[in-house]
Amino acid sequence: MEYPSYNPSSDYLPLGDDELSALDDMLSKLPSDAAMNIEALDGYLTGLLLSPQPLAAQPGAAWLPEVWGGDEADGIAPFVSGKQKKRVMMLVLRHVRALDELLRHKPDKWEPIFSVAEDGDNDLVDAEDWCIGFMLAVDLAADDWATRFEDETQGALLSPIALLGGNESQQDPQDLAQLANPQLKDALSREIPDAVLALAGHG
Template structure:
């Protein structure tokens, strides 16, 4: 990831009272942008920006808008390298383990922009597993795994899945490109 992107300024803005009430936070936004870049079809910037930043997306401070667009471009650049680089922004718990749930929810929010188009991957017998590390982090309204992972195994499975996300994102991006989908 580019060291020139001021993630601290973006995070501070997203957590401030100046940000739109319905905007994503940094980890969600990063996951969302990865999902947008990996999309099977291009998603117009105005659409994904409104989905991520809410109704006031058109009124973002110019420097914040620039950071968000730079982050999107940085993700795309990382995935198009000969040796793809994916560096998700996960939260870290006080105990030291990563929390990837918000990032994964953001990614799935991007999938929800074009759910029918994603079916070709998710229902693929050969490549559908690529979304598993992301789906493992999805919980129902009662805090239970949507994939049926027993509660006593959940923390270990979540940790392993978080470690697998960069490779999964690379695989998803390459799946769509190998099936003739244009680059975001």
């Protein structure tokens, strides 16, 4: 199956809540353990849009299969049909187009998709899945991202994303202990929206 590339001039058709829920449901029912949920997908697409490598210049085959954990030999699996696969791709492309529009031109309306849990009278925000998705996008252009992580200003902005979305086997035990505390994870998660907007040039 041929993969469409991202076209930043395509129609701006943001997904409604029902479509986001349907996309999450389709991805969650795939047999691949590496398929993203809607939070990871939102972070992944945001990372692609902020990448030093323009997304529009990348072939769809370079980044779309990551969404569902990669293709199998027949080019259809893990989907049950080519129609289902095309539906997912079209929804993903519409969502990345909407994110691009918001991050570029309507930053006050952009809001990442994070998990939120009730804790008594308070909400605890958990951006871990979102950050895992973002870091998967980083991995696709690791050498280009490295200079940003090494930059004092941009590195500080990326730090909470890397902490929440990094490989646990490579993390400092002190950082892992911090992430095990819901209140500390909440505090880190709440830093991310402003950091992303700053990385997008709105800081």
